[in-house]
Amino acid sequence: MLVAERSPTVNSGFNTGAENRKKPRKCWKRAFLIKTAASLIGLVFLNSLIQALVIQKNYEITRERSAIQALERELTKIRVEIAGLTSYDRIQHLAQTELGMKLASPGDYHRIVAAPVFDRNLPRTYNESLWSKFTAWLEGEGKTLANSP
Numbered sequence: 001m002l003v004a005e006r007s008p009t010v011n012s013g014f015n016t017g018a019e020n021r022k023k024p025r026k027c028w029k030r031a032f033l034i035k036t037a038a039s040l041i042g043l044v045f046l047n048s049l050i051q052a053l054v055i056q057k058n059y060e061i062t063r064e065r066s067a068i069q070a071l072e073r074e075l076t077k078i079r080v081e082i083a084g085l086t087s088y089d090r091i092q093h094l095a096q097t098e099l100g101m102k103l104a105s106p107g108d109y110h111r112i113v114a115a116p117v118f119d120r121n122l123p124r125t126y127n128e129s130l131w132s133k134f135t136a137w138l139e140g141e142g143k144t145l146a147n148s149p
Helices: 018-085 088-097 130-147
Strands: none
Touching: none
């Protein structure tokens, strides 16, 4: 029977290959852990950067909203002022005090009857026949149609 002796290979110059298989695995695991940790640190940094930008934009939006509300209040005040300036009572008061005008009384209104105006250049049609009146009417309509756009 053959018995093999176990001899220490650490001190010998022979390389069996078992040690070589363990080192690349450790390097591979270490590289994977470093890449994963770097990725997580990068994601955390990007997340905090995005959160800071969101907070900044939120602050700007709040500031703009307050400016809009201030302008709306000012616009409302100006509209009320314009309504007061254009009111009938104010105009009447200014006319009475500054311009010396007074309200019209019922006696101030007069009715004027308009007298009819006769044009002497128009031809007199009371002596004409029916046919001449009809042709004059057609002639007038033709002129009207010719002058219309």
